[in-house]
Amino acid sequence: MTKNILITGGAGFIGSHVVRLFVKKYPQYKIVNLDKLTYAGNLENLADIEGMPNYKFVKADITSAEEIFSLFKENCFDGVIHLAAESHVDRSIANPVEFIFTNIIGTVNLLNAARDCWKDNMQDKLFYHISTDEVYGSADDGSFFTESTSYDPKSPYSASKASSDHLVRAYHNTYRLPVVISNCSNNYGPYQFPEKLIPLAINNIKNNKQIPVYGKGENIRDWLYVEDHARAIDLIFHKAEPGKTYNIGGNNEWKNIDLIKKLCEIMDDRLKRPAGTSAGLITFVKDRAGHDLRYAIDSSMLQKELGWKPSLQFEEGLAKTVDWYLANDTWLSHIISGDYEKYYENQYVNR
Ligand code: NAD
Ligand code: TYD
Numbered sequence: 001m002t003k004n005i006l007i008t009g010g011a012g013f014i015g016s017h018v019v020r021l022f023v024k025k026y027p028q029y030k031i032v033n034l035d036k037l038t039y040a041g042n043l044e045n046l047a048d049i050e051g052m053p054n055y056k057f058v059k060a061d062i063t064s065a066e067e068i069f070s071l072f073k074e075n076c077f078d079g080v081i082h083l084a085a086e087s088h089v090d091r092s093i094a095n096p097v098e099f100i101f102t103n104i105i106g107t108v109n110l111l112n113a114a115r116d117c118w119k120d121n122m123q124d125k126l127f128y129h130i131s132t133d134e135v136y137g138s139a140d141d142g143s144f145f146t147e148s149t150s151y152d153p154k155s156p157y158s159a160s161k162a163s164s165d166h167l168v169r170a171y172h173n174t175y176r177l178p179v180v181i182s183n184c185s186n187n188y189g190p191y192q193f194p195e196k197l198i199p200l201a202i203n204n205i206k207n208n209k210q211i212p213v214y215g216k217g218e219n220i221r222d223w224l225y226v227e228d229h230a231r232a233i234d235l236i237f238h239k240a241e242p243g244k245t246y247n248i249g250g251n252n253e254w255k256n257i258d259l260i261k262k263l264c265e266i267m268d269d270r271l272k273r274p275a276g277t278s279a280g281l282i283t284f285v286k287d288r289a290g291h292d293l294r295y296a297i298d299s300s301m302l303q304k305e306l307g308w309k310p311s312l313q314f315e316e317g318l319a320k321t322v323d324w325y326l327a328n329d330t331w332l333s334h335i336i337s338g339d340y341e342k343y344y345e346n347q348y349v350n351r
Pocket of ligand 2: 088089090186195196197198200212213214219220221256288
């Protein structure tokens with residue numbers, strides 16, 4: 001069956017993996033990737049699939065109702081997979097307003113456009129909102145987040161994502177818009193912007209720079225390889241009942257300091273440095289304001305109902321990730337130099 005699918009935020013980290021998976025796996029689908037190309041959007045992430053006949057890139061801003069409605073007038077999509085967001089907690093602490101516009105107003109603009117487009121026939125339509133486990137707050141008591149855990153967001157980022165989740169559910173309840181939501185734990189893997197912990201640490205170790213560890217490094221995150229998240233999204237998009245929410249996680253909790261030490265070991269091995277060299281770069285710095293202690297996801301509903309499970313052990317995934325960053329030095333150096341921002345102009349404008 002053919003489908004016309006809009007993926008938002010497809011030039012970002014997770015979005016690029018989702019776009020690649022869908023474009024390659026479903027040649028009969030038409031995939032439109034909408035992205036504003038903020039600092040986090042990098043079309044070099046998709047250079048390998050750019051010429052595929054079932055793929056199209058559209059530069060647009062989800063905070064502009066006009067741009068979104070005009071795109072939906074051209075294509076009344078069968079499905080929307082919504083990943084576009086401001087996604088970095090530290091940036092949300094420095095500048096919360098951007099998060100309110102993109103994550104809340106942007107989501108409402110997409111919901112309104114889908115609602116308008118699908119008003120006469122909602123059969124086989126789906127609005128899939130991609131969210132985070134951070135909406136549940138911090139599981140300090142050792143419990144796991146399930147789909148019925150109460151929302152308790154604690155950063156401007158997680159509060160803006162929680163707000164967008166509530167709005168998506170409200171559109172289902174009020175207008176019967178067919179929606180699904182998934183809330184995933186921390187992702188890692190190729191193409192992640194080096195402001196997030198793992199790629200930042202890899203880049204710093206490579207360049208013999210200090211590795212900043214917030215507080216005492218005792219905070220715990222549940223890490224999932226990004227391609228496992230993309231597979232879960234594919235499954236949920238095709239199999240989930242409208243109205244459902246699924247939690248996605250790696251069942252893989254690590255204290256930040258233990259993760260960094262493991263990463264240092266792998267880097268010493270790959271860079272042929274004496275054991276312990278990279279760990280010497282670890283530097284404890286001022287803690288993040290309001291830093292959530294622990295995230296931990298219970299993904300048993302997704303496993304039981306849709307048969308998903310993570311494919312990689314963490315140590316294998318981490319080694320694979322290190323190897324990818326070391327082999328893709330040009331990708332990384334374009335980000336560090338800012339050259340990646342010229343890719344759109346060169347590829348799409350000045351041709
Ligand atoms: P990212 O920051 O790497 O990518 C976000 C993308 O959205 C970028 O390409 C950016 O250009 C685009 N974008 C931002 N503002 C836009 C706007 N106004 N209009 C159009 N496009 C815009 O983020 P990511 O890590 O790939 O996360 C993707 C989604 O998954 C987000 O919704 C995030 O909340 C969610 N999520 C992320 C993680 C994680 O560990 N990274 C975990 C769970 C959920
Ligand atoms: P991050 O990758 O920003 O993801 P999130 O805040 O969404 O979980 O951070 C992961 C963990 O690593 C988090 O506990 C904050 C910590 N951290 C550091 O200790 N140093 C750093 O330089 C960064 C970016 C994060």
